[in-house]
Amino acid sequence: MAAKSNGQVSKVLDGPINPMVTPLLTDLYQFTMAYAYWKAGKHNERAVFDLYFRKNPFGGETKSISSENRCLLRVRMDSLIILEELTVLMLKFMLCKRDQLFSRRFPLLRVEGPIAVVQLLETPFLNLINYASLVATNAARHRFVAGESKMLLEFGLRRAQGPDGGIGASRYCYMGGFHATSNVAAGKLFGIPLRGTHSHAFVSSFMSPDEIIDKSLHSSDKRSTCEDFVSLAQTWLNKIQWSNSLNDTYDVMRSGIPNFCAVALALNDLGYKAAGIRLDSGDLAYLSSEARKIFCIIEKEFGVPGFGKMVITASNDLNEETLDALNKQGHEVDAFGIGTYVVTCYAQAALGCVFKLVEINNQPRIKLSEDVTKVSIPCKKRSYRLYGKEGYPLVDIMTGENEPPPKVGERILCRHPFNESKRAPRWSNRRSATIKDIRERCISQLAKMRPEPHEETKLNPTPYKVSVSAKLYDFIHSYGSMRHPWGCSESL
Numbered sequence: 001m002a003a004k005s006n007g008q009v010s011k012v013l014d015g016p017i018n019p020m021v022t023p024l025l026t027d028l029y030q031f032t033m034a035y036a037y038w039k040a041g042k043h044n045e046r047a048v049f050d051l052y053f054r055k056n057p058f059g060g061e062t063k064s065i066s067s068e069n070r071c072l073l074r075v076r077m078d079s080l081i082i083l084e085e086l087t088v089l090m091l092k093f094m095l096c097k098r099d100q101l102f103s104r105r106f107p108l109l110r111v112e113g114p115i116a117v118v119q120l121l122e123t124p125f126l127n128l129i130n131y132a133s134l135v136a137t138n139a140a141r142h143r144f145v146a147g148e149s150k151m152l153l154e155f156g157l158r159r160a161q162g163p164d165g166g167i168g169a170s171r172y173c174y175m176g177g178f179h180a181t182s183n184v185a186a187g188k189l190f191g192i193p194l195r196g197t198h199s200h201a202f203v204s205s206f207m208s209p210d211e212i213i214d215k216s217l218h219s220s221d222k223r224s225t226c227e228d229f230v231s232l233a234q235t236w237l238n239k240i241q242w243s244n245s246l247n248d249t250y251d252v253m254r255s256g257i258p259n260f261c262a263v264a265l266a267l268n269d270l271g272y273k274a275a276g277i278r279l280d281s282g283d284l285a286y287l288s289s290e291a292r293k294i295f296c297i298i299e300k301e302f303g304v305p306g307f308g309k310m311v312i313t314a315s316n317d318l319n320e321e322t323l324d325a326l327n328k329q330g331h332e333v334d335a336f337g338i339g340t341y342v343v344t345c346y347a348q349a350a351l352g353c354v355f356k357l358v359e360i361n362n363q364p365r366i367k368l369s370e371d372v373t374k375v376s377i378p379c380k381k382r383s384y385r386l387y388g389k390e391g392y393p394l395v396d397i398m399t400g401e402n403e404p405p406p407k408v409g410e411r412i413l414c415r416h417p418f419n420e421s422k423r424a425p426r427w428s429n430r431r432s433a434t435i436k437d438i439r440e441r442c443i444s445q446l447a448k449m450r451p452e453p454h455e456e457t458k459l460n461p462t463p464y465k466v467s468v469s470a471k472l473y474d475f476i477h478s479y480g481s482m483r484h485p486w487g488c489s490e491s492l
């Protein structure tokens with residue numbers, strides 16, 4: 001891919017760019033353990049680690065509804081996006097389904113190799129995956145609430161966690177389904193489309209139109225020149241203000257909208273098309289609807305085709321709740337500029353992926369805990385996503401490495417890993433599951449999730465199930481109870 005900047009073609013990076021990602025980007029205790037494995041003569045023992053998260057981010061699938069998080073729970077999003085960041089390490093022994101939607105407990109990654117080496121990788125893997133996945137998931141949730149037809153612009157650089165956070169956030173927001181960013185460095189580095197408007201400072205820097213020195217403007221076809229574009233816009237402003245149809249509405253927004261329309265109409269005279277407006281304060285639902293009315297009246301009254309479709313962008317502390325509230329009220333916004341809430345992941349500060357040893361020298365290992373959510377699923381496993389006839393994912397299932405894979409059209413027993421009473425026979429229909437490709441895969445994976453039909457289920461999203469095969473279930477329970485008689489009736 002290539003992006004143009006100052007007339008020059010620059011290379012756009014799809015791979016890793018962060019010079020901070022070095023072998024030392026790990027916790028000290030990983031080196032302490034690697035050294036101790038070596039001292040114990042164990043460093044070459046073949047280890048298998050699973051990387052997974054235990055709890056869905058952003059309250060996905062939570063059952064209890066409190067007034068504070070009600071809006072978040074309206075969105076069904078019990079999955080998470082894992083990005084391709086990791087392929088940079090090119091580990092032969094790594095299995096990774098790229099750009100997939102994942103559910104809790106489902107291994108995002110299985111890493112197999114000499115224990116001393118794989119141990120060192122715990123921290124960098126978690127560092128690379130946790131933030132990236134959280135931001136991409138957050139972006140996807142915002143897109144989901146905004147609605148597919150809306151344009152989402154990431155405006156968060158000024159609020160992001162430093163330069164690294166800002167560059168990363170722009171990249172992961174794009175992967176999660178945003179359409180563009182205001183971050184010029186991210187645009188240049190990754191080829192993310194750049195978009196932007198202007199700020200209040202620009203307007204308030206002018207005291208009067210007299211400050212405009214060069215008032216002339218060529219027509220778009222360069223065949224003629226308007227010597228006083230400012231006067232042309234002023235003439236339009238007078239026409240707008242004298243128009244009967246606009247008398248009622250123009251003073252809703254006394255200055256910004258009429259002035260914009262006057263300039264847009266003057267530009268139209270010279271063959272240009274104005275891009276649109278940005279609303280950054282006040283009641284965004286109401287103001288966008290009023291602005292749209294004015295644009296439509298102008299289209300009709302002055303015969304300017306397409307004027308009614310002028311792009312309306314809204315910004316200012318937008319998040320899932322405000323987007324949802326705007327949708328409920330009805331609005332005419334085409335594009336949302338979102339900063340703080342998306343890049344800082346305001347609704348959830350971190351994703352809790354963990355990296356756990358599940359096998360060593362072909363012997364299973366389990367992490368036991370009084371807290372059943374912390375019990376790991378032992379063994380080197382294979383994982384599958386089962387799809388129903390309509391093409392929606394039904395359930396994820398983990399089997400032992402040597403079990404035969406599920407077959408299309410054959411029944412398979414899917415068991416809750418720890419709850420004896422939860423079992424569901426399923427028909428299986430197995431499918432294995434550049435920055436633009438990742439984005440498209442994320443969007444298409446999300447589109448495959450079964451839509452939630454009713455408001456009721458949006459408030460109370462149906463959990464996406466992750467199960468184990470009957471054989472793996474029996475193994476976990478016989479193996480686990482040999483080591484610890486844990487009470488596993490609780491739903492995980």
Ligand SMILES: Nc1ncnc2c1ncn2[C@@H]1O[C@H](COP(=O)(O)OP(=O)(O)OP(=O)(O)O)[C@@H](O)[C@H]1O
Pocket residue numbers: 280281282283284285286315316317318322325326329
């Ligand atoms: N119709 C609406 N429904 C729900 N939330 C809205 C609506 N319109 C605006 N908001 C949100 O309400 C908040 C308004 O915040 P605030 O009162 O600080 O802004 P403002 O006073 O309009 O703007 P500013 O002070 O920046 O000029 C923002 O988070 C905005 O996204």
Ligand SMILES: O=P(O)(O)OC[C@H]1O[C@H](OP(=O)(O)OP(=O)(O)O)[C@H](O)[C@@H]1O
Pocket residue numbers: 155156158159280315316317318337338339340341
């Ligand atoms: O989602 P957000 O974090 O709001 O990001 C976008 C905001 O950033 C800019 O203003 P800024 O916040 O710098 O100043 P203002 O809100 O006082 O206008 C812009 O005008 C938006 O309001």
Ligand SMILES: O=C(O)c1cccnc1
Pocket residue numbers: 155156182195196197198199278315337339
């Ligand atoms: O281009 C904009 O409108 C913009 C960019 C960053 C932050 N706020 C607004």
Ligand SMILES: [Mg+2]
Pocket residue numbers: 316317
């Ligand atoms: Mg602000």
